[in-house]
Amino acid sequence: MGTGHRTAQTGSASTLGVAMLVDDDCMILESTTRLLSALGFEVIEAIDGQDAVEKYRACPKPIAFVMMDICMPRMGGLEAAGVIREFDPSAKIILSSGFTDQPLAGAKADAFLPKPYTGRALYEIIQRVIQGEVKSCLMRLGVYGTAANDQYRMLSP
Numbered sequence: 492m493g494t495g496h497r498t499a500q501t502g503s504a505s506t507l508g509v510a511m512l513v514d515d516d517c518m519i520l521e522s523t524t525r526l527l528s529a530l531g532f533e534v535i536e537a538i539d540g541q542d543a544v545e546k547y548r549a550c551p552k553p554i555a556f557v558m559m560d561i562c563m564p565r566m567g568g569l570e571a572a573g574v575i576r577e578f579d580p581s582a583k584i585i586l587s588s589g590f591t592d593q594p595l596a597g598a599k600a601d602a603f604l605p606k607p608y609t610g611r612a613l614y615e616i617i618q619r620v621i622q623g624e625v626k627s628c629l630m631r632l633g634v635y636g637t638a639a640n641d642q643y644r645m646l647s648p
């Protein structure tokens with residue numbers, strides 16, 4: 492079971508950034524790490540919420556997003572998401588679970604991805620979470636671009 496950094500196997504030195512993947516299931520860690528690496532992310536793996544919090548705080552690079560399971564030993568995803576958000580209010584967090592009856596009210600997360608998920612579903616949720624960050628940055632700058640026609644317009648103050 493890997494619990495460190497894995498670098499994208501894209502053949503290029505640049506990546507889309509660092510993604511943190513948190514799950515206590517070794518098979519999910521391995522398969523999802525491969526998917527994220529193929530998408531161009533450098534992946535930090537964590538085996539539970541406590542491990543994730545420690546690695547998030549220690550990471551010298553900005554983390555593009557954290558994807559974590561809800562049910563894990565030591566510290567679950569809901570609690571870990573709250574701790575990470577206290578440390579970094581701008582953290583992008585995707586929660587995931589195979590149990591659809593999980594209480595998510597008040598969860599400190601940007602999105603939820605039910606298990607099992609496909610590579611396409613994973614890609615789409617990541618794109619939505621990251622685009623949300625790009626959009627909010629553009630809005631803070633007073634500029635908002637539409638991807639459909641590449642036209643930009645100023646937002647009123």
